Amino acid sequence: MTSQTHAGQTIIDPPEDGQFRNGQATNGSTPSPTTLSLHLTINGQTHALEVEPRVTLLDALRERLHLTGTKKGCDQGQCGACTVHVDGERVLACLTLAAQVEGRSVTTIEGLAGEDGTLNAVQAAFLEQDAFQCGYCTPGQIMSAVACIREGHAGSDEEIREYMAGNLCRCGAYPHIVAAVRQAAQELRS
Amino acid sequence: MRDFSYLRADSVEAARNAAALPGAMLLAGGTTLVDLAKCGVAEPSTVIDVSHIEGLNAIDVNSDRAIIGALAKMSHVADHAAVKSQFPAVSEALWQAASAQLRNMATIGGNLMQRTRCPYFRDPANFPACNKRAPGSGCSAIGGITRGHAVLGTSEACIATYPGDLAIALVAFDAEVDLGERRLKIEDFFLAPGATAEQEHDIRPGEIITAIEIPGSAAARRSTYLKVRDRQSYEFAAASAAIGLELEADGRTIRDIRVALGGVATKPWRARSVEDALKGKALDEASVRKASELAMEGAVDHGANHYKIALAPRVIARAILKLGETA
Amino acid sequence: MTVHDMKHAASDSARLEAVGGRLSRVDGPAKITGKAHYAFEQQLEGLTHAVLVSATIAAGKVIGIDTRAAETAPGVLAVLTPDTIMVLKGASDWLGNPPAQPTYNPLAREVTFSGQHIAAVVAETFEQAVAAAALVKVSYDETPAIVDLSDGTDGIPIEAMTKEWGNAEAAFAAAPVRVCAAYNTPREFQAAMEPHGLIARWQGDELTIWEPSQWVDGMARTYAEWFGVPFENVRLVSPYIGGGFGSKALALAHSAVAAAAAKMLGRPVKLVLNRPQNFTSYGGRAATRQTVAIGADKAGRIQSIVHRGVNETAVDGMWVEPLGSVTAIMYATPNFSSKQNVVRVNTVVPGAKRAPGENPSAFGIECAIDELAYELGIDPLEMRLINYAEQDPQVKKPWSTRQLREAFAAGAEAFGWAKRSPAPHSMRDGRQLVGWGVAAGTYPVRRAYGEAMVKILADGSVEVESSSIDMGQGTYTILAQTAAETLGVPVEQVTVKLGDSLLARAGVTGGSRLAGVMTGAVYKAASQALDELVGLALSDPRSPFHGLQANTLAVKDGRIASPRGEGPELSIAELMGMLGRERIEAKGDTVPAGFTPEQRYNNYTTIAMALPHTEGDYSRHSWCAHFVEVRVDEDFGTVRVSRVVSALDSGRLYNPKLAESQWKGGIIMGIGQALLEEGIVDRRHGRIVNGNFADYMLPTNADIPDIQTISVGIPDPHSSALGGKGVGELGIVGVAPAIANAVFHATGKRVRDLPITLEKLI
Numbered sequence A: 001m002t003s004q005t006h007a008g009q010t011i012i013d014p015p016e017d018g019q020f021r022n023g024q025a026t027n028g029s030t031p032s033p034t035t036l037s038l039h040l041t042i043n044g045q046t047h048a049l050e051v052e053p054r055v056t057l058l059d060a061l062r063e064r065l066h067l068t069g070t071k072k073g074c075d076q077g078q079c080g081a082c083t084v085h086v087d088g089e090r091v092l093a094c095l096t097l098a099a100q101v102e103g104r105s106v107t108t109i110e111g112l113a114g115e116d117g118t119l120n121a122v123q124a125a126f127l128e129q130d131a132f133q134c135g136y137c138t139p140g141q142i143m144s145a146v147a148c149i150r151e152g153h154a155g156s157d158e159e160i161r162e163y164m165a166g167n168l169c170r171c172g173a174y175p176h177i178v179a180a181v182r183q184a185a186q187e188l189r190s
Numbered sequence B: 001m002r003d004f005s006y007l008r009a010d011s012v013e014a015a016r017n018a019a020a021l022p023g024a025m026l027l028a029g030g031t032t033l034v035d036l037a038k039c040g041v042a043e044p045s046t047v048i049d050v051s052h053i054e055g056l057n058a059i060d061v062n063s064d065r066a067i068i069g070a071l072a073k074m075s076h077v078a079d080h081a082a083v084k085s086q087f088p089a090v091s092e093a094l095w096q097a098a099s100a101q102l103r104n105m106a107t108i109g110g111n112l113m114q115r116t117r118c119p120y121f122r123d124p125a126n127f128p129a130c131n132k133r134a135p136g137s138g139c140s141a142i143g144g145i146t147r148g149h150a151v152l153g154t155s156e157a158c159i160a161t162y163p164g165d166l167a168i169a170l171v172a173f174d175a176e177v178d179l180g181e182r183r184l185k186i187e188d189f190f191l192a193p194g195a196t197a198e199q200e201h202d203i204r205p206g207e208i209i210t211a212i213e214i215p216g217s218a219a220a221r222r223s224t225y226l227k228v229r230d231r232q233s234y235e236f237a238a239a240s241a242a243i244g245l246e247l248e249a250d251g252r253t254i255r256d257i258r259v260a261l262g263g264v265a266t267k268p269w270r271a272r273s274v275e276d277a278l279k280g281k282a283l284d285e286a287s288v289r290k291a292s293e294l295a296m297e298g299a300v301d302h303g304a305n306h307y308k309i310a311l312a313p314r315v316i317a318r319a320i321l322k323l324g325e326t327a
Numbered sequence C: 001m002t003v004h005d006m007k008h009a010a011s012d013s014a015r016l017e018a019v020g021g022r023l024s025r026v027d028g029p030a031k032i033t034g035k036a037h038y039a040f041e042q043q044l045e046g047l048t049h050a051v052l053v054s055a056t057i058a059a060g061k062v063i064g065i066d067t068r069a070a071e072t073a074p075g076v077l078a079v080l081t082p083d084t085i086m087v088l089k090g091a092s093d094w095l096g097n098p099p100a101q102p103t104y105n106p107l108a109r110e111v112t113f114s115g116q117h118i119a120a121v122v123a124e125t126f127e128q129a130v131a132a133a134a135l136v137k138v139s140y141d142e143t144p145a146i147v148d149l150s151d152g153t154d155g156i157p158i159e160a161m162t163k164e165w166g167n168a169e170a171a172f173a174a175a176p177v178r179v180c181a182a183y184n185t186p187r188e189f190q191a192a193m194e195p196h197g198l199i200a201r202w203q204g205d206e207l208t209i210w211e212p213s214q215w216v217d218g219m220a221r222t223y224a225e226w227f228g229v230p231f232e233n234v235r236l237v238s239p240y241i242g243g244g245f246g247s248k249a250l251a252l253a254h255s256a257v258a259a260a261a262a263k264m265l266g267r268p269v270k271l272v273l274n275r276p277q278n279f280t281s282y283g284g285r286a287a288t289r290q291t292v293a294i295g296a297d298k299a300g301r302i303q304s305i306v307h308r309g310v311n312e313t314a315v316d317g318m319w320v321e322p323l324g325s326v327t328a329i330m331y332a333t334p335n336f337s338s339k340q341n342v343v344r345v346n347t348v349v350p351g352a353k354r355a356p357g358e359n360p361s362a363f364g365i366e367c368a369i370d371e372l373a374y375e376l377g378i379d380p381l382e383m384r385l386i387n388y389a390e391q392d393p394q395v396k397k398p399w400s401t402r403q404l405r406e407a408f409a410a411g412a413e414a415f416g417w418a419k420r421s422p423a424p425h426s427m428r429d430g431r432q433l434v435g436w437g438v439a440a441g442t443y444p445v446r447r448a449y450g451e452a453m454v455k456i457l458a459d460g461s462v463e464v465e466s467s468s469i470d471m472g473q474g475t476y477t478i479l480a481q482t483a484a485e486t487l488g489v490p491v492e493q494v495t496v497k498l499g500d501s502l503l504a505r506a507g508v509t510g511g512s513r514l515a516g517v518m519t520g521a522v523y524k525a526a527s528q529a530l531d532e533l534v535g536l537a538l539s540d541p542r543s544p545f546h547g548l549q550a551n552t553l554a555v556k557d558g559r560i561a562s563p564r565g566e567g568p569e570l571s572i573a574e575l576m577g578m579l580g581r582e583r584i585e586a587k588g589d590t591v592p593a594g595f596t597p598e599q600r601y602n603n604y605t606t607i608a609m610a611l612p613h614t615e616g617d618y619s620r621h622s623w624c625a626h627f628v629e630v631r632v633d634e635d636f637g638t639v640r641v642s643r644v645v646s647a648l649d650s651g652r653l654y655n656p657k658l659a660e661s662q663w664k665g666g667i668i669m670g671i672g673q674a675l676l677e678e679g680i681v682d683r684r685h686g687r688i689v690n691g692n693f694a695d696y697m698l699p700t701n702a703d704i705p706d707i708q709t710i711s712v713g714i715p716d717p718h719s720s721a722l723g724g725k726g727v728g729e730l731g732i733v734g735v736a737p738a739i740a741n742a743v744f745h746a747t748g749k750r751v752r753d754l755p756i757t758l759e760k761l762i
């Protein structure tokens, strides 16, 4: 059996008898839960944190790292408010375990604007088009929109609507969101 | 969510061994597992993260077949140029599923393993009776809210609808699932509830899906997936159809046709009676509509889901007609 | 407390900052960068997490709660049950009526609805609290539940809802043309994206609550009464609200649990309802049923309207959804009768959802008049003009302003209504049946009194403070605009602080009243501050304007000078420096002179002091007309809205950019109501089975077409100080009937039960 620790995370190559404790053999037949020491790369910075394996990326961001820009609307993958980028792709932080993203790079709404505060083209377009009201779905919308454009799914209004459908907005900012994504996509293309 | 230990597997072998542990569950994209753990439906004692295993996400397509690694993401398969051209129904089933974010997380292997959206199944605290969750406990859905429940393949034990989209296209085109030691036809991989509602897949402890393979065909190349639902997007199907069509050189006689149904059955449902009725016949609206009705042979409703019996054949017919128009 | 950087917001173009300008949201930059911290996102030392255990039956008694497993679970600090939670005092209701019971226990022994809170677990982490809550085992003695309107009796008549004139029944019976039908709306939910929740912290006898709130003063009063502490000891902080739509105006049972737990543990407690609990812990819109009977002559002139309505309410709480509100005023009729009952069912007490009353009321009357139009073969738009009410038919007073005719005209023109093919089922596009529908909407102008503080600081910047809130309607922005315009300073120099009960007081943000109330108060406060500044400038010997013959000075772009241009021109900062002043501050209010402190307190903490919209000589309402195109798939019965043009009269718009957003938001919520939204109750369990965002469906972006809104309002001096009427609720009223009417036009099928789902058309 080999068991190695890589970036604070246990990678397993299981023992013949199939007994582990987060990578280490124990006397029990199943490993028991322990706290994990994670190193997460978020917005280019490495954060060390000790969490139980069941902690989601969303709760790690909001409750442990105090990055509350990423919102919790449903905690069940049904609204898109928790959208962040992992290795540049949009995903839902509420259905992602924090442990899963160790070794990957996470971007949240707090990391989108330039160091000097220059807004991302999508952020600026959201402001100009009034693409939000209460603002609660907005970080998720913006993270989703940035990825939507990058994926090449902002070719027409119809395509934008479909590919932004995973972000609910109860204030009903949808037509303005479409306008903002269209505008930002045009700006980024030119 | 009860606590569990987290293990990361870096090879299929390691994952297989770990998966054989009692209470262990694989974690790929997590969009089913983490969700169900929050609902209190899944209670793994160990979670084996397979998402970092290298080499399991390949998408390899030619005109003879597609081989898609179990860890390939739904979004990547949907947007894959060769999948779009050789297997349009597969791409369409994928991009109409869930949301862009979920498709970036969810894997093909995990997708086949997703569980029903029966609201009673998903709420153990309020509805203890569910044969799928707790064999022998009864079925809370029967006699309750059944608008989304199945009309085909149901049993007295369970009437839960198979919710996925991709597998509908896969059964239409005779795909196979690769479990390493075993290979199964997708149709056989999914199990109707019968008296054992808890058994949804023919998969054994320690087995892992490594890939799916879809044979290429003229019907697969000319195929589509039509999904009907209350909401335009981000919703499971009320009824859906995956159709493949091959016409004779005359451009109207049906040489090969594949018909599979989603949203109305307890498992991905191949409608061979519709296929048989249409093979060799001319493609015209009246005969397509008539043949599509055959898909509902043996359908049983539970009240609020009655509409599915009328709806599903229309979805089949419209999908066939749409393919016919794009000659 | 929230400070906004105006750099980005103000960069659009000139004159934005004036009232009426299209200034971008001043709180926008914080919201699009993730820097806006919503109420329960505050970071506190020693924070603990509470999770509720909710009833799994709809009626009965709790006979046992086994907390042993939960108590010994890792991280658990306390498990609270009805027996162990501290007993609170009863609190008065939102009208200020004294409590019915002297004590209040927010955890229930007697269960009257599924989802009622039974116990709560407090733990060090959220995950631990969730896991331990699942270990609490409650046993019940279950009794049969009354599940919905169809179970009950005729219900309890609500006499105050009765409106009658003429002899409606006889006139209806005698009318040559008659339509009569029943219209039903299901239980619907506000479903704000931000869940309900709070953080509670005690420091001695002082309680701080961070909680999304549409009414910080009203909620602070409730907490003060629950815990028997002075009102001043409670601070309620609600800097941003992630949507409320009527649901976030009251302190609720879960709020009490969190505050009690914090008191008992001596540590701050955070409690956030999970999404399913957001469907069972507070009321959405009550399910309603109405019958509308209209009798008319052959020319389409209405002779009589007979209306009967019923809404569900709770076993232990009263909610009346006023179903006759639009019915009574939309059309002129010589004979009218409307009566309403409520039926008690086992549900959480229903509550306010965007345009309570007007919304379902409009669904009834606006569908019924459409049915009458088809019955007579008269164009539905023409039908509405034939019966146009030139004055309020109910109170027989003139409208303050009613631009509804203008709305019909502008909307019809932009929509192309004239090209409509009159017969149902006569327009199609391939396999899609196309239908056009119209309906009108209205919402009363609710008025109240408010106060605001305006401070001019030494550096020439301006602060506006109010305990009112911004849940997306744009309070931050329009108050900044009001202060900037009144004072004559650039809007970038204005900072607005809201959502804190320590600040100058405001009443509830509901009923679309806030903008009218608060722009008036800020206008007054700013005017007073300006008067003081000008007064000092003219009278203080240190001022360069001292001794000038002028009796006033003007401020423009932050610079002060005599209106005739003689003498110096200074920036406000320079003048403040010369005057040696740190600040000039003025509290302005619109409260009638002679109000006692008691009356003032009641004004801000109850809704009892609100002014009726028919007070005095006028009847005040905002108005709108919606024109909708739907496509119905002829095979599948799926309905999609493909075009909306709405013309709306909200009086003067303080910021058209933000008003349009609110209108569209209302229209979109109306599309959801018409086609998707329904709380589905399992009759055996009395429980909502679709209480989540996958099964209770809100519209997605893909469900919403481009929407055109047209403002047809004119300033209404009788409605508010600056001439505005309500914006926020108006947009939703009339959308569902316009869609139902369009579906009829497309298919020839009249669906009178919302939502219009595919099985009703297949």
Ligand SMILES: Cc1cc2nc3c(=O)[nH]c(=O)nc-3n(C[C@H](O)[C@H](O)[C@H](O)COP(=O)(O)OP(=O)(O)OC[C@H]3O[C@@H](n4cnc5c(N)ncnc54)[C@H](O)[C@@H]3O)c2cc1C
Binding pocket: A076, A077, A078, B025, B026, B027, B028, B029, B030, B031, B032, B033, B034, B035, B070, B071, B096, B097, B098, B099, B102, B105, B106, B107, B108, B109, B110, B111, B112, B113, B114, B163, B164, B165, B166, B207, B208, B209, B210, B234, B235, B236, B237, C694
């Ligand atoms: C809100 C929402 C909406 C959705 N809408 C749709 C929809 O419209 N259409 C649709 O088709 N789907 C939909 N889904 C379901 C989604 O597609 C599935 O959750 C997803 O495909 C599961 O993949 P995953 O990789 O995330 O699986 P995971 O959650 O990681 O795993 C799911 C299960 O599969 C097992 N597993 C994972 N990988 C393997 C493997 N290689 N071999 C053996 N077992 C494995 C796991 O142990 C687990 O039990 C929706 C999901 C959500 C949350």
Ligand code: SF4
Binding pocket: B116, B118, B119, B120, B121, B129, B130, B131, B132, B133, B138, B139, B140, B141, B142, B157, B158, B159, B160, B197
């Ligand atoms: S239908 Fe199946 S999954 Fe749903 S409650 Fe019944 S047994 Fe459980």
Ligand code: FES
Binding pocket: A071, A072, A073, A074, A075, A076, A077, A078, A079, A080, A081, A082, A083, A092, A093, A094, A095
């Ligand atoms: S919070 Fe993650 S999708 Fe809603």
Ligand code: FES
Binding pocket: A131, A132, A133, A134, A135, A136, A137, A138, A168, A169, A170, A171, A172, A173, C193, C242, C243, C472
């Ligand atoms: S802006 Fe409020 S939910 Fe989208």
